[in-house]
Amino acid sequence: MNKYDSNKPIQEITSINNPKIKLWSQLLTKRGREAQGKFILEGIHLVREALQADLKLEVILFSLEKGYPDELSLAGDLFIEIIGVSDAVLAKCSDTQTPQGVLAVALKPEWSKERLLEQENGLVIVIDGVQDPGNLGTIIRSADAVGATGVVLGKGTVDLYNPKTIRSTMGSLFHLPILEFDLLDLLPLARDKNIEIVGTSLQADQSCYELDMTQTIWFILGNEGSGVSASIQPYISQQVIIPMRGKAESLNVAMAGTVLLFEAGRQRGLHK
The missing domain is CATH 3.40.1280.10 (SPOUT methyltransferase, trefoil knot domain)
Known part of the structure; x- marks a missing residue:
């Protein structure tokens, strides 16, 4: 596995009007997923499973209030962008009433x-x-x-x-x-x-x-x-x-x- 640059500072996004957030929130719709070839994973369990299965993740978003989960430390060894966000941003990209504090944007796998x-x-x-x-x-x-x-x-x-x-x-x-x-x-x-x-x-x-x-x-x-x-x-x-x-x-x-x-x-x- 490729190593993640641990010296790279973790970004923060707190505004729901950020262009990246607007783009990722479109993945809550089928049209958005098909247009971008990506989808959203929510929760520590699913994100950890995706990491262990070597699914291609574009970014992991985590709640600045709750902090980054220790269970996802594996992501620190990979070239995956990690961004701390406000709870309002998590809610914008989540389809659950109570966001779980972490989600990831993944690329759809291709099979022949x-x-x-x-x-x-x-x-x-x-x-x-x-x-x-x-x-x-x-x-x-x-x-x-x-x-x-x-x-x-x-x-x-x-x-x-x-x-x-x-x-x-x-x-x-x-x-x-x-x-x-x-x-x-x-x-x-x-x-x-x-x-x-x-x-x-x-x-x-x-x-x-x-x-x-x-x-x-x-x-x-x-x-x-x-x-x-x-x-x-x-x-x-x-x-x-x-x-x-x-x-x-x-x-x-x-x-x-x-x-x-x-x-x-x-x-x-x-x-x-």
Whole structure:
């Protein structure tokens, strides 16, 4: 890692009208994030996770009143700008009612589709229109927990860099490739690679526990209300059902994804 110049004085910004603050506050909107290719991380836990994962951070802002957190001392070893700011500035760049005293501006990581398509024994979750930030965050955390090789977010899916989504991932979004891609362009390529593309259906004859998940496999999870879109259905090579003994009609999409991922993990030796 490159060393940070410890002799460089830490800057201070106290005015919400500062041009930098105006620019960073735009990252609270999807349009601003897309225009700048950046996003905001808030809280010591997320910023520390980002540092440990070597995510590219442009700047760390901390509350002058609370002081710089000792837990983020790692940033002192990197070429990251550190700026002390007023609480009014933190509030301007935060989407929470009570800012946590530290936030960072990060560059969106870039991943290639080839990394997923060429992965041997790949385990990928494909998201088709999941709308709830908490659901998407849970799916990403489960994918991270079992060692999945990637997550693909199709059109209509909630923005990964929405602050609520970021918080719900608890840092797992830094631990595996997450791509945003048009599924109608990507899934034909996966099919050409003979990748098993698996969906869930209450009408399926095969249990998820009967499916061989040791091969390269992509699971598709659809919208909370309408499921997988009609245009995506033709690319599904197998449908499975998650057996349920109780009277519940179905599982929440995040729970269904978690069941599938952990069964894949079990078959791949996660239980050992």
